[in-house]
Amino acid sequence: MIVFEQVTKIFDGRTVINTLDLHIAKGKITVLIGASGSGKSTTLKMVNRLIEHDSGRILFAGEETRSFKIEDLRRRMGYAIQSTGLFPHWTVAQNIATVPQLLNWDKQRIRQRVDELLTMLNLEPTEYRERYPHQLSGGQQQRIGVARAMAADPEILLMDEPFGALDPVTRSVLQDEVRRIHELSGKTILLVTHDIDEALTMADHLVLMDKGQIVQQGHPAHILAHPANDFVREFIGRSDLGVKMLSLQTVSERTRFGGSDAPIHLAIADNASLKEALSDFVAHEVNVLPVMNEHKQIIGELHFSDLLRAA
Numbered sequence: 001m002i003v004f005e006q007v008t009k010i011f012d013g014r015t016v017i018n019t020l021d022l023h024i025a026k027g028k029i030t031v032l033i034g035a036s037g038s039g040k041s042t043t044l045k046m047v048n049r050l051i052e053h054d055s056g057r058i059l060f061a062g063e064e065t066r067s068f069k070i071e072d073l074r075r076r077m078g079y080a081i082q083s084t085g086l087f088p089h090w091t092v093a094q095n096i097a098t099v100p101q102l103l104n105w106d107k108q109r110i111r112q113r114v115d116e117l118l119t120m121l122n123l124e125p126t127e128y129r130e131r132y133p134h135q136l137s138g139g140q141q142q143r144i145g146v147a148r149a150m151a152a153d154p155e156i157l158l159m160d161e162p163f164g165a166l167d168p169v170t171r172s173v174l175q176d177e178v179r180r181i182h183e184l185s186g187k188t189i190l191l192v193t194h195d196i197d198e199a200l201t202m203a204d205h206l207v208l209m210d211k212g213q214i215v216q217q218g219h220p221a222h223i224l225a226h227p228a229n230d231f232v233r234e235f236i237g238r239s240d241l242g243v244k245m246l247s248l249q250t251v252s253e254r255t256r257f258g259g260s261d262a263p264i265h266l267a268i269a270d271n272a273s274l275k276e277a278l279s280d281f282v283a284h285e286v287n288v289l290p291v292m293n294e295h296k297q298i299i300g301e302l303h304f305s306d307l308l309r310a311a
């Protein structure tokens with residue numbers, strides 16, 4: 001979907017992106033992670049040409065981004081950022097409709113799309129459509145930022161620390177929502193974060209950057225199991241590696257299907273992570289948890305020993 005070939009960016013005589021080769025696959029969530037100043041945001045902003053690269057090529061759908069008119073390029077790419085950039089004097093509906101308005105969609109279609117997005121992001125349209133950004137919580141504002149980025153159904157979503165500055169609970173709810181939307185829509189997402197747990201839970205493809213170059217990339221589980229060097233090892237945090245691995249797998253992957261005699265009030269959802277299961281085992285001091293599906297039916301059980309196999 002997006003290909004970087006030997007891309008370099010120099011600011012004030014300093015090379016901040018250095019002959020970068022990167023492939024952002026269609027339909028996947030690619031996450032750029034690295035320390036502050038490693039060049040993540042610059043890489044993301046070169047995709048929609050908020051920053052122009054100095055050399056090399058960046059291709060979008062097979063063509064150089066430079067061959068597009070900049071407005072056409074940006075309309076095909078949603079962009080969500082930490083500070084949301086919502087227009088304060090516009091209602092939620094107007095904010096979400098920014099790009100559809102530019103594309104001259106008719107009123108009815110815009111309204112339908114706004115309501116659909118609000119519903120998708122768990123905000124009741126009748127309650128939120130006419131509010132102004134200052135009448136929303138930080139987490140709600142970020143949801144609107146995401147809704148606006150998705151409004152005209154762009155081919156790729158660029159997200160720069162979209163959940164930054166949120167408390168851990170809201171952050172995790174929004175991460176789940178974006179993952180769910182991704183699963184429903186199959187949208188290509190490029191996400192920048194400096195939070196390793198966010199990166200591990202969100203990424204199909206994780207790209208670890210340092211000093212404008214890629215240090216290692218691949219599936220999170222692969223990087224956790226086979227860090228390329230000490231830098232990577234240190235970055236992902238060796239100490240709770242096992243727990244991080246558990247966070248990448250779901251209960252259903254280790255469920256012993258069938259009935260269960262374990263106390264039903266301890267049932268864990270089959271789509272919960274094994275890390276959550278670990279927490280339940282410890283909190284309830286049990287060795288076996290019943291597992292339920294989305295309809296709250298018991299479908300089997302998870303044994304504590306099965307976690308060892310997963311890790």
Ligand SMILES: Nc1ncnc2c1ncn2[C@@H]1O[C@H](COP(=O)(O)OP(=O)(O)OP(=O)(O)O)[C@@H](O)[C@H]1O
Nearest residue numbers: 011012016034035036037038039040041042043194
């Ligand atoms: N417009 C600019 N002018 C000069 N230098 C810049 C500019 N934008 C970024 N830089 C520099 O380029 C380097 C990479 O910045 P970038 O914002 O891409 O890093 P980052 O990995 O996203 O960091 P953070 O996590 O802190 O946002 C930094 O050293 C930064 O100071």
